[in-house]
Amino acid sequence: MNSDQVAAYITAYEDIEAVQRCLSGIEKQSLAINNVMIIDNSAKFPVKMSALKTNLAVTLKAFPENLGVAGALRIALAWAFEQKYNFLWVFDQDSVPDQDCLEILLKSYHTFHRESYPLSIIAPVAWDRYTQSVITPANFHQDQFLGYQPPSYVDCYECDAPITSGSLISLTAAQSVFSESPMATLFIDGVDLEYGMTLKTKGYHNLIIPQAKLAHCFGNPVIIQWWGKKKQIYQYSSLRHYYICRNYTYLVLRYSQGKYRLSALRRRLSYLLKTSIVICLFDPKDKIKKVKACWQGTFEGLIRRM
Secondary structure, eight states, rough: TTOEEEEEEEEOSOHHHHHHHHHHHTTTTTSSOOOOEEOOOSSSSOGGGOOOOSSSOEEEEEEETOOHHHHHHHHHHHHHHTTOEEEEEEEEEEEEETHHHHHHHHHHHHHHHTTTBBBEEEEEEETTTTOOOEEEEEETTEEEEOOOOSOOOOOOOEBOOOSSTTOEEHHHHHHHHHOOOOOOOGSSSSSSHHHHHHHTTTTTTEEEEEEEEEOOOOEEEEEEEEEEEEEEEOOOOHHHHHHHHHHHHHHHHHHHOOTTTHHHHHHHHHHHHHHHHHHHOOOOHHHHHHHHHHHHHHHHHHTTTT
């Protein structure tokens, strides 16, 4: 395990304090990190090297035009290939790993990885700091992606797609699919789903290690009353609604087979209608713009305009 060359990578966007918290969590690891790359998609509040408090070797690249999560991840992977690292440990800026997280992930990788069971992604259990609940990885089931609830949070378990943040990616596996994945055109939503599924179709396996922990901010939930019941929703920008609707429509239709393609379409249209109603009833601003973004995204995902 001492011979492993590991680089970390952070996607930054308009929140220098979050980047600093993530960077501090990486620096406190029980196993030393060789280098950290930060790709900064910020236009208004860019990350400045002089403002970062760290003893780590940091490589900072700025893309104020905003490459999104997917485009930035492709650049980070290409950099890690060029630098001859074995693993890339990937983070959103709003994540902080426990101090022994990397050590547990690497030990688990070497315990389970073998020629007959090649691993591509090995990831911690992610906890939402706001709700104090587990952010579930995803499995694709017939016509939809579903959060996977394991029988226990003691034993390691396999999934189709861990969330991107906290994932320790084998660069051998990543290089084998790099010509097609991750898809830069996905921009921000569904990147983890497409990437995990692509690696799986190439014969790799993705594992969640419950002993490894990651604190993550999934978003700011809003509680509403829906048909007499309390529901938790997330309020997004119109651009985010567009990508959610477009990318998920594209992905479920891509992976569904036979009769399930029709039920996948029904589910996406149902999501479109429900989301449009929720926006109209509960979103405080830009209702028409956000509803239009949902409809446009769904249509473009349906015709695969990526």
